[in-house]
Amino acid sequence: MSETRTEISSLGEFGLIDHLTRNFEIQNASTILSVGDDAAVIDHFGKQTVITTDLLIEGIHFDLMYTPLKHLGYKSVIVNLSDVYAMNAIPTHITMSIGISNRFSVEALDEFYEGVYAACSKYNVDLVGGDTSASQKGFIISVTGVGEVAPDKFVKRSTAKKGDLVCVSGDLGGAFLGLTLLEREKKIYLENPQIQPDLENEDYIVGRLLKPEARKDIIEFFEKNDIVPTAMMDVSDGISSEILHICKQSNLGCRLYEEKLPIAELTRQAAFKFGLDPTVCALNGGEDYELIFTLKQEDYDKITLNEEIAVIGYMSELEEGCKLLTKGGNTFDITAQGWNAFRG
Ligand SMILES: Nc1ncnc2c1ncn2[C@@H]1O[C@H](COP(=O)(O)OP(=O)(O)OP(=O)(O)O)[C@@H](O)[C@H]1O
Ligand SMILES: Cc1ncc(C[n+]2csc(CCOP(=O)(O)O)c2C)c(N)n1
Ligand SMILES: [Mg+2]
Structure with a gap:
């Protein structure tokens, strides 16, 4: 300026x-x-x-x-x-x-x-x-x-089908760790304005928070490869909250796999530095501005070529609930612990 x-x-x-x-x-x-x-x-x-x-x-x-x-x-x-x-x-x-x-x-x-x-x-x-x-x-x-x-090519949250693959673009949790870091540095600065912020090697997570991109490339990839997801939404509050919207509105359950969640190495390292579990950051962090979508199983071959898309689970019967299978083999209920501006 x-x-x-x-x-x-x-x-x-x-x-x-x-x-x-x-x-x-x-x-x-x-x-x-x-x-x-x-x-x-x-x-x-x-x-x-x-x-x-x-x-x-x-x-x-x-x-x-x-x-x-x-x-x-x-x-x-x-x-x-x-x-x-x-x-x-x-x-x-x-x-x-x-x-x-x-x-x-x-x-x-x-x-x-x-x-x-x-x-x-x-x-x-x-x-x-x-x-x-x-x-x-x-x-x-x-x-x-x-x-x-194009007429009737819009994709809602409510039209996922049982057996569909649950996919997500890019990687998750980075923006939340960027926010955690900047909030920590702000607190240190306010307590002692002489101390300069320590943001070394944190460009990735800070960039994920301050300069996100929208996934134009994924929508263009769908168009080019004749893919229409069965349901889709963007990830603003965290995927745990978003997948619950898709499940609820589609009247289905889901099964997600912890080991399949895409988390960047730099995000993982930042999480460990803060004593946080990278999986929890990826599920609940928010502000990733990635796309979460469901696909018919027969479209699987079409997306394997795109390294920006990860398959993280599948849609199941409503009665099976919304579950996360952990790396250790345990099963947890997915709860909406994502960002909520009204939480006290
Ligand atoms: N005050 C309001 N009046 C009318 N409709 C609203 C109001 N607030 C939200 N909505 C509608 O409710 C739906 C859900 O909105 P919400 O903001 O939770 O979703 P979103 O747009 O995916 O979230 P984000 O704001 O994080 O992008 C949308 O259809 C939105 O247009
Ligand atoms: C000062 C400060 N406090 C909190 C956050 C975190 N945050 C803000 S909006 C949002 C999700 C989407 O919101 P919405 O659903 O309203 O679009 C998140 C996780 C931040 N970036 N800065
Ligand atoms: Mg949205």
């Missing part, structure tokens, strides 16, 4: 909006009308439209003490696009609404929007509107994403 500090009041609300959106170029033919009117107009030319919205609140979803604004702008878009991909759809448009306190300067918001635009450009999404307001305390962000999908 530059050294100058421009007060938002010097631009006014409309001046600020013009300032923040002045250089943005439209990338999608479906964007008929963008920023500047009462609403945007989108024409999806015969495709179906998916729409999803997310709220991010300072102190609940992010801490500005260790979150650079550019990363926050990027992540705010990513968490939303992840929900669009989780419907097997391609995101095309977002709106971005912000509530800002007078702590923020125009330069600070420029930095946030640099991240927003970086994500839009990487994922070919147009920012077509939003809303801007003052907030008495804390930074509030609301993102709405719109995407398109």
Whole structure:
């Protein structure tokens, strides 16, 4: 960020909006009308439209003490696009609404929007509107994403079938360990501001928290290989919570295998350093923004080539419950211990 500090009041609300959106170029033919009117107009030319919205609140979803604004702008878009991909759809448009306190300067918001635009450009999404307001305390962000999908190719949570394979993309638990590390360093710093944060060799887990990506590649892989998952959702709260949503909504049980859970070596090492069980971090951590999905068994051969996809179990009868088979041969009930903003 530059050294100058421009007060938002010097631009006014409309001046600020013009300032923040002045250089943005439209990338999608479906964007008929963008920023500047009462609403945007989108024409999806015969495709179906998916729409999803997310709220991010300072102190609940992010801490500005260790979150650079550019990363926050990027992540705010990513968490939303992840929900669009989780419907097997391609995101095309977002709106971005912000509530800002007078702590923020125009330069600070420029930095946030640099991240927003970086994500839009990487994922070919147009920012077509939003809303801007003052907030008495804390930074509030609301993102709405719109995407398109071929008629009836969208994938719900409720349509898994007995015997289907349970799969997950990427690896799990890293973001939670990044958060654990940054919270620890924050506490040390607050107790003794002379001590510099010790983040050496922790780029991977910190990156998983602060700069997640959405799994566009997995949706493109499905399209290319003629795969339509039977059910899918994204992993924001932790896979234990997410698989229970799929089971409940599909009226089925499941059996997952601890040894099959994809956990990066760097995540495993970080867990041991904190005296935590990597499996528990992978199951309950949250903010992985990976995709969990179920597939017909006959699609197994098609996915073995993709190293970014792990088969972690299968769907069973409702009566069999939702179980985790441990490396030691024990069976546990999977419980929803994932992230919950309302837990006291
Ligand atoms: N205040 C609300 N009013 C109306 N619908 C809501 C409200 N809050 C959530 N929903 C809807 O409830 C469903 C579940 O929402 P939830 O936010 O738990 O799922 P999610 O989008 O997968 O989670 P995440 O926010 O972590 O991405 C979605 O269909 C969502 O649109
Ligand atoms: C300061 C701070 N506190 C907690 C967390 C952890 N966290 C925030 S949102 C979320 C899951 C998805 O939320 P939602 O379901 O609301 O989209 C998790 C695990 C964090 N990153 N920063
Ligand atoms: Mg979701």
